[in-house]
Amino acid sequence: MLFNIKKSFFCSRTPCFFTTFAAVKIESIMAKYLILLAASALFFGCSGASSPSQESNAQVAENAIFDFSADSAYQYVVRQMEFGPRVPGTDAQRACADWMSNELKRHGAAVKRCESTVTAYDGTRLPCINIVGSYNPSAERRILLMAHWDSRHVADNDPDPSKRKQPVPAANDGASGVAVLLEIARQLGQKQPSVGIDIFLTDAEDYGAPDDWEGDRNEKFWALGTQEWCNAPHVEGYKADFGILLDMVGAADATFYREYYSDRYASDVVNLVWRTAAKLGYDKLFIDRSGAGITDDHTFVNRMRNIPTIDIIDTRMTGGGTFYPHWHTTDDTLDKISRETLGKVGNVLMNVIY
Numbered sequence: 001m002l003f004n005i006k007k008s009f010f011c012s013r014t015p016c017f018f019t020t021f022a023a024v025k026i027e028s029i030m031a032k033y034l035i036l037l038a039a040s041a042l043f044f045g046c047s048g049a050s051s052p053s054q055e056s057n058a059q060v061a062e063n064a065i066f067d068f069s070a071d072s073a074y075q076y077v078v079r080q081m082e083f084g085p086r087v088p089g090t091d092a093q094r095a096c097a098d099w100m101s102n103e104l105k106r107h108g109a110a111v112k113r114c115e116s117t118v119t120a121y122d123g124t125r126l127p128c129i130n131i132v133g134s135y136n137p138s139a140e141r142r143i144l145l146m147a148h149w150d151s152r153h154v155a156d157n158d159p160d161p162s163k164r165k166q167p168v169p170a171a172n173d174g175a176s177g178v179a180v181l182l183e184i185a186r187q188l189g190q191k192q193p194s195v196g197i198d199i200f201l202t203d204a205e206d207y208g209a210p211d212d213w214e215g216d217r218n219e220k221f222w223a224l225g226t227q228e229w230c231n232a233p234h235v236e237g238y239k240a241d242f243g244i245l246l247d248m249v250g251a252a253d254a255t256f257y258r259e260y261y262s263d264r265y266a267s268d269v270v271n272l273v274w275r276t277a278a279k280l281g282y283d284k285l286f287i288d289r290s291g292a293g294i295t296d297d298h299t300f301v302n303r304m305r306n307i308p309t310i311d312i313i314d315t316r317m318t319g320g321g322t323f324y325p326h327w328h329t330t331d332d333t334l335d336k337i338s339r340e341t342l343g344k345v346g347n348v349l350m351n352v353i354y
Contacts, residue, residue, distance in 0.1 A: 068350050069183055070343025076179035077171060077250065077342075081334050085151035085167035086174065088126040088204050093150070097129040100149065100201055103182055107189035109133030109199065112234040121209040121221035128225045131201040132234040135188045139196035143353065144243035144307060145184065146297055147177025148205030148225070156210040157328035164210075171334045172314070172324055173206070176250030180346045184353070193353050198240065202226045202297055219295045226297040230304035242269045243309030244352070245298040248324045249345045252338035254314040257291025261299055266308030273310065277348045285344055291315050312345065 079099070083092040097113070104111045114130040131149075151170035158164050168174075181199050188197060203225035209217045220227070243266075248254070262270050277286035298309040314324045326332045 068346035070339040073183040073342040080175040104133030107185045118224040128204045133199040135197040142196035142240040144240040146200045146245040152206035177246030248314040250337040259311045260293030262310035265302040
């Protein structure tokens, strides 16, 4: 069953209707995409073919056409953590928003900062700061890259009950996705892609009802910043060919399965990303198996903007399905972040973009 809470697991194995979006024509964005999909189909369809992990280092290096800097991405996590928990309504929120906006500008993006007020599950009015950095803004063909940057206001999953009212440091569940996107921004500033890229750093994603909340627990109280953007995007009538959301992409032992709603709304995009990862030798990180269904930012982008969008999110398919073990705890700290994982996720996205 699907629980109406953010990042809940849909565990049903019954057949589902999967919508096909004709608008997702990956091959029309760049010739590279068509070649990649065709090559992948041949690769996986031939019996006796070697697995991606058996490719030579030279082959993998040839596919990694851009040198995504894992060290630089890691330093972007460090910088975010220096602000403290980026909870809506705090000084850390505004200071971090200023820094991210300036960083995107420094790397050549056309930046739009959209500030508004959203309503939380308990009626609290929250300041929300969405930031979009655009590259090649005149291009009609566009890719939307997303990550939430806020910290959860309560560590309601902490094993220590005395800490459950403390904010989450959010090194992985927040800072990691932003770090990868900021490093991508740095590289986009050095070489403009042939398609348009919009980096969307969304706020107030993680302010949903705590586990002990006895009132309304509707999913509408999660991803508040993304819902705000869906209703009033940074560009009127905004469209993109597809979107990719990053959420918890920095843990050393991360595993990314094909998230259920991603496959339902944007299976072509999932195929593109997972095949790209396999060609790079990352098939143990991007596992080509069906995963859980998770209510996250991409859910609302798919439903409200009709942009086929996938979620690259760390899930552990053991014991019925769990998240990164420090999810929504005070232990979601910098020491849990792996440069290697950040680098692999970044390399996959760079190869998709170019």
